[in-house]
Amino acid sequence: MALRPPSRYQSSAIGVSSASGVLNTLDHEILGEKAAALGRAGEKVQSALGRLGVEPADSPRREKLVKQAADAVYAYFIQRELCGLRRHHDVIREYSIPAEVLLRLGAS
Structure with a gap:
């Protein structure tokens, strides 16, 4: 069974390994696993940010929660990049990632 992706998707962006550009069953499974891993990573972000959001700013546990977040x-950013998604601005806004977490990552 072979699947052909829409023409607007470049074979290099989706990881097609065959020279013909046809998405074989294994490639399809790999893409599915990448998407599932991205979803799991997103759930971990939501959970960590949720714990951080309810913690008072002067709490001694806050630093540990910032590190976990x-x-x-x-x-999550690494997994997004492995899926070919390079820009994180929308995700930062959607998840409302606090500046203290982004500073921990080296963002300015």
Whole structure:
């Protein structure tokens, strides 16, 4: 069974390995697993940011929660880049990632 992606998707962006540009079953499974991993990483970001959001700013646990949130966001950004998604501005806005977490990642 072979699947052909829409023409607007370049074979290099979706990871097609065959020279003909046809998406074979294995490539389809790999893309599905990338998408599932991205979803799991997004859930971890939501969870970590949720815990951070309810913690008071002067709490001694806050620093640990910021680190955990930064680790989750970093892993999510890496997974997005592995899927070919390079810009994170929309995600930062959608998840309302606080500046203190982004600063932990080295963003300015």
